[in-house]
Amino acid sequence: MTGDGWAAVAVGDSDTSVYRRDGVFAKCCSTDGVRDLRGERDRAEWLAGTGLPAATVVDWLESSDGACLITSAVPGVAGTDLPPAVHTRAMQSLGRTLRDLHSLPDCPFDRPLASVIGTAEDVVRRGAVNPQFLTDEWRLLEPAELLAQVVAERPYVETGAELAVCHGDACLPNVFFDPESLAVTGLIDVGRLGIADPYSDLALITIQLHDEWSADPEPFLRAYGVPEPDRRRLEFYRLLDPLTWG
């Protein structure tokens, strides 16, 4: 899709390709990915309609080769590009925005734990776990053993989970901020958005704040409203997530 002024965007680990031109981004996939990309389109449309900061869907192109989702470029900069001096304020802002997301009513999309674990089982069975997504400690074990840990913890996590609208891939490259006010300007990459345990988002964000920003996530958790999170639940979703990509 390069040419015609489209520039390839280098970041991204998924099977889709992302391009930029003027004020829009195009996320493109081959036929295998059309179902998922259509799902992302529907979620992006829904999220934009809630009034939370998000990209709007500008166009959808589909052919026998695949599909392209065109979205408006959200303003601001990705969380990964913020300087350390503003990290605390950005964490407070992110905490409030995530709380707003988790408080939205009437979401038509669902991301049940059973299907997420099903995805992990498939990735592990195919030997497709990406070791780069694992910690040193996890790399000492076989992916099947990691999956067994997840399965063993499932009853604990499923008991008492209070479900909410979750982003599903809540990481710093997927959250944009106004570099001055630190307000969140856009939640993007919403292909996994749906009703789930809010801890699935809290787990990914807090580990990213630690790994990417070397930050204590306390200001984020306080602004979110859970200053003392359930660590066992966080650990569960941290381990599950890397088993679902591949």
Ligand SMILES: Nc1ncnc2c1ncn2[C@@H]1O[C@H](COP(=O)(O)OP(=O)(O)OP(=O)(O)O)[C@@H](O)[C@H]1O
């Ligand atoms: N609407 C948008 N506004 C601003 N930036 C965007 C937008 N869409 C995509 N981008 C940029 O392109 C990058 C890749 O897009 P996106 O995250 O949707 O794709 P992805 O293939 O799922 O990537 P990843 O595997 O990193 O999650 C984003 O991290 C962001 O920098």
Ligand SMILES: [Mg+2]
């Ligand atoms: Mg992304």
